[in-house]
Amino acid sequence: MPIKSYLVHPHQGMKDTLIDxxxxxxxxxxxxxxxxxxIILITDTENSREEDLLKxxxxxxxxxxxxxxxxxxxxxxx
Amino acid sequence: MMYTATLTNRxxxxxxxxxxxxxxxxxxxxxxxxFAEEQEAGVPKGANLDWKKAPCRFCGVGCGVLIGxxxxxxxxxxxxPQSPVNKGLCCVKGYHSIMALYGKDRLTKPLIKKNGQYxxxxxxxxxxxxxxxxxxxxxxxxxxxxxxYGSGQWTIPDGYVASKLFKGCIGTNNVEANARLCxxxxxxxxxxxxxxxxxxxxxxxxxxxxxxFLWGNNMAEMHPVLFSRLLDQRLKxxxxxIDFATRTTRTSMAADRSxxxxxxxxxxxxxxxxxxxxxxxxxNSAFVExxxxxxxxxxxMGYGLEDNYKFTDKPEKIDFEAYKKFLEDYTPEKASKIxxxxxxxxxxxxxxxxxxxxxxxxxxxxxxxxxxxGTWMNNIIYNIHLxxxxxxxxxxxxxxxxxxxxxCGTVREVGTLTHKLPHGVVTNKKHREFAAKIWDVPVGNxxxxxxxxxxxxFRALDRGDIRFMWIQVTxxxxxxxxxxxxxxxxxxxxxxxxxxxxxxxxxxxxADVILPSAMWVEREGMYGNSERRTQYFEQMLEPPGExxxxxxxxxxVAKRLGYEKQFYYNExxxxxxxxxxxxxxxxxxxxxxxxxxxxxSQPGAMWPYVEGKSTQWRFNSKYDPACSxxxxxxFYGKPxxxxxxxxxPYEPAAxxxxxxxxxxxxxxxxxxxxxxxxxxxxxxxxxxxMPHGYVELNPGDAKRLQIKTGDDVKLTTRRGEIILPASVxxxxxxxxxxxxxxxxxxxxxxxxxxxxxxCPISKEPDYKKCAVKVEKA
Numbered sequence: 001m002p003i004k005s006y007l008v009h010p011h012q013g014m015k016d017t018l019i020d021x022x023x024x025x026x027x028x029x030x031x032x033x034x035x036x037x038x039i040i041l042i043t044d045t046e047n048s049r050e051e052d053l054l055k056x057x058x059x060x061x062x063x064x065x066x067x068x069x070x071x072x073x074x075x076x077x078x
Numbered sequence: 079m080m081y082t083a084t085l086t087n088r089x090x091x092x093x094x095x096x097x098x099x100x101x102x103x104x105x106x107x108x109x110x111x112x113f114a115e116e117q118e119a120g121v122p123k124g125a126n127l128d129w130k131k132a133p134c135r136f137c138g139v140g141c142g143v144l145i146g147x148x149x150x151x152x153x154x155x156x157x158x159p160q161s162p163v164n165k166g167l168c169c170v171k172g173y174h175s176i177m178a179l180y181g182k183d184r185l186t187k188p189l190i191k192k193n194g195q196y197x198x199x200x201x202x203x204x205x206x207x208x209x210x211x212x213x214x215x216x217x218x219x220x221x222x223x224x225x226x227y228g229s230g231q232w233t234i235p236d237g238y239v240a241s242k243l244f245k246g247c248i249g250t251n252n253v254e255a256n257a258r259l260c261x262x263x264x265x266x267x268x269x270x271x272x273x274x275x276x277x278x279x280x281x282x283x284x285x286x287x288x289x290x291f292l293w294g295n296n297m298a299e300m301h302p303v304l305f306s307r308l309l310d311q312r313l314k315x316x317x318x319x320i321d322f323a324t325r326t327t328r329t330s331m332a333a334d335r336s337x338x339x340x341x342x343x344x345x346x347x348x349x350x351x352x353x354x355x356x357x358x359x360x361x362n363s364a365f366v367e368x369x370x371x372x373x374x375x376x377x378x379m380g381y382g383l384e385d386n387y388k389f390t391d392k393p394e395k396i397d398f399e400a401y402k403k404f405l406e407d408y409t410p411e412k413a414s415k416i417x418x419x420x421x422x423x424x425x426x427x428x429x430x431x432x433x434x435x436x437x438x439x440x441x442x443x444x445x446x447x448x449x450x451x452g453t454w455m456n457n458i459i460y461n462i463h464l465x466x467x468x469x470x471x472x473x474x475x476x477x478x479x480x481x482x483x484x485x486c487g488t489v490r491e492v493g494t495l496t497h498k499l500p501h502g503v504v505t506n507k508k509h510r511e512f513a514a515k516i517w518d519v520p521v522g523n524x525x526x527x528x529x530x531x532x533x534x535x536f537r538a539l540d541r542g543d544i545r546f547m548w549i550q551v552t553x554x555x556x557x558x559x560x561x562x563x564x565x566x567x568x569x570x571x572x573x574x575x576x577x578x579x580x581x582x583x584x585x586x587x588x589a590d591v592i593l594p595s596a597m598w599v600e601r602e603g604m605y606g607n608s609e610r611r612t613q614y615f616e617q618m619l620e621p622p623g624e625x626x627x628x629x630x631x632x633x634x635v636a637k638r639l640g641y642e643k644q645f646y647y648n649e650x651x652x653x654x655x656x657x658x659x660x661x662x663x664x665x666x667x668x669x670x671x672x673x674x675x676x677x678x679s680q681p682g683a684m685w686p687y688v689e690g691k692s693t694q695w696r697f698n699s700k701y702d703p704a705c706s707x708x709x710x711x712x713f714y715g716k717p718x719x720x721x722x723x724x725x726x727p728y729e730p731a732a733x734x735x736x737x738x739x740x741x742x743x744x745x746x747x748x749x750x751x752x753x754x755x756x757x758x759x760x761x762x763x764x765x766x767x768m769p770h771g772y773v774e775l776n777p778g779d780a781k782r783l784q785i786k787t788g789d790d791v792k793l794t795t796r797r798g799e800i801i802l803p804a805s806v807x808x809x810x811x812x813x814x815x816x817x818x819x820x821x822x823x824x825x826x827x828x829x830x831x832x833x834x835x836x837c838p839i840s841k842e843p844d845y846k847k848c849a850v851k852v853e854k855a
Contacts, residue, residue: 004096007104033104033108034167035306035310036104036108038104040101040104040113041100042096042100
């Protein structure tokens with residue numbers, strides 16, 4: 001049950017496009033900074049495999065410049 | 079931001095922790111970053127939150143926050159979009175502020191030390207004991223053997239009843255507050271230059287200034303919301319930010335220009351700027367002639383290192399020519415030799431102030447204030463603004479920032495310092511008569527002689543001149559310089575210490591009685607921020623266990639001491655009654671406080687509040703109804719209506735590096751923690767982001783000493799030694815032969831080895847400068 005947080009940097013001028021692309025994934029929670037070109041991304045997946053697949057999809061988004069993990073948690077299902 | 083205290087869902091909790099970690103990381107990379115929308119997004123679906131306004135609990139900026147409560151718990155906080163201070167923004171501490179209410183080890187029961195052990199007792203027993211100990215101490219040792227030490231986190235009613243009880247009823251001026259350690263110099267700076275305390279301008283100046291000049295002020299970490307307003311203006315209007323500091327910080331990295339100076343030499347550079355202004359014809363002669371006098375004071379005052387040190391300045395009027403001649407010792411070339419700042423940079427700084435087409439705002443906080451010549455340094459900054467006439471109008475503003483939510487509101491305005499009264503000073507007969515009338519005490523009760531400023535108060539405790547001390551909402555056993563002496567002194571036989579707080583701290587460790595206090599919105603109160611804005615907050619939550627507001631603790635003890643007549647307040651309405659009584663001290667166009675119903679209806683009001691309006695720019699007749707001289711400006715704090723340009727020289731610090739102790743040691747704060755960390759270290763995400771203290775070294779020094787980040791480093795001063803992990807090229811970078819240590823970590827008490835020198839005029843300690851030896855441990 002991994003939960004991870006990332007700082008996500010868009011390519012210049014692509015912040016909104018990146019927000020849209022990330023928001024399409026149910027496992028993603030997106031929190032854009034109001035005054036900076038940076039987005040907080042929280043991923044919430046069932047298992048490591050699903051997490052890896054999601055990460056692959058995110059990394060293929062063309063408006064994404066850099067994905068930097070901040071924290072990772074693993075928790076038993078409620 | 080949604081908070082975890084009431085969540086039962088472990089997964090939601092972890093998710094929120096992940097968000098907070100990311101926010102903390104983002105804040106550390108991008109000073110002033112804002113995630114405003116997230117505040118609402120975090121609120122649980124279906125939550126029926128009751129949102130109420132309050133000023134933030136932490137720093138002196140006084141951001142307005144909205145607190146969401148549900149079923150008696152605070153579960154969310156967001157910036158108040160109605161607040162003109164922060165316009166809906168919050169910093170990383172503000173976003174987490176309500177978590178400080180719910181630390182696992184909140185004090186909930188009064189504790190009395192019996193046979194070396196703390197025993198839980200009823201609040202009645204604790205208050206009875208405090209009152210009887212006070213009576214006994216006064217009987218055996220006199221009224222000046224009892225004291226109270228409060229803080230800039232005291233609400234206005236807390237400080238007011240403390241002053242009324244000790245000064246008005248008991249008759250001792252043993253009333254001090256920790257703002258002596260941070261803002262006393264700002265006060266003496268204002269009083270000597272203008273005759274009245276607190277900034278003439280307001281935060282709205284930021285929206286008009288072309289250049290922001292930061293004097294030893296790491297705003298990006300210490301005042302992040304205001305700093306974000308500076309960055310915003312740079313984006314919108316290409317304003318410039320100049321960081322003039324002794325160490326490279328996040329502020330330097332974000333500034334347009336970072337200029338590093340040798341510790342203490344800001345005095346020389348400030349004078350060199352004045353020299354340049356005059357010699358380049360940038361002086362606003364009409365303004366100076368009409369509105370300014372020139373004075374000089376005593377020099378070579380010493381540093382207050384000895385017990386019972388006394389100093390009173392002797393101002394002497396001089397003329398402009400004498401001042402101009404004095405400045406010849408501070409040509410850019412001469413100042414450059416003292417400061418290490420290039421002649422080119424000094425001329426650049428002077429030109430910023432000198433350019434008649436530029437509006438300039440100066441900011442400072444602990445750099446010029448915690449300075450053994452701090453009052454002089456404050457005077458010099460005012461000199462620059464007065465010489466150029468860039469003062470008291472939108473965008474032209476010397477602005478002294480504060481670090482605590484009510485350092486201005488409670489300590490400076492209520493006057494919880496030994497020499498002060500709510501209106502005026504104890505040495506003035508008329509002021510004593512005025513206060514005595516409102517307090518309903520005989521005027522003879524108020525002693526005309528000030529007693530001890532903070533450092534001297536702890537020295538008196540050590541000597542035994544003070545036997546009883548009540549400490550409320552502050553943590554002196556982390557913050558007093560040369561701490562070991564004062565900790566040992568407080569533990570001596572025959573001393574009785576009461577500590578009111580919300581968590582155990584090194585200060586509760588020295589207590590004979592610990593009283594659990596209600597925190598922030600667990601009670602009703604007001605704070606006053608850096609821009610003269612008084613803000614009200616209602617009680618939104620019940621305090622835990624037997625916790626009680628500091629105001630009511632004092633009232634209960636006052637009644638036990640026999641002052642029922644003066645402390646007539648009704649428990650249900652006492653805050654309103656106290657505020658209405660307090661307002662009487664400030665009646666008049668120069669300091670009128672807004673009525674309570676106004677404070678309840680809006681995010682604060684700025685005094686002087688006259689004819690239903692806050693005054694944004696004092697001393698300017700266009701904005702300030704108190705101006706009465708018929709001219710464009712009126713510095714009415716001085717009898718002749720003129721501000722003073724002071725001749726203040728450069729003098730060295732009390733202790734400078736030498737062969738044995740070759741480095742400078744400076745101390746300060748970090749963005750994650752608020753002061754001694756007693757609240758923020760109990761907020762998991764902030765604690766995790768900055769878990770312990772450290773020592774910053776210059777990379778060149780570290781290389782030479784073969785020290786890398788994480789290595790243990792031994793710091794030795796004439797007061798003792800301490801071992802800390804090294805930080806090299808991490809957050810801040812000190813100049814060569816300097817080290818910096820934050821003071822938030824109670825397990826690494828840097829103040830055990832700092833020096834208790836202070837500014838002889840303000841009595842504020844210099845935490846930024848002493849000599850230290852640095853070794854790999």
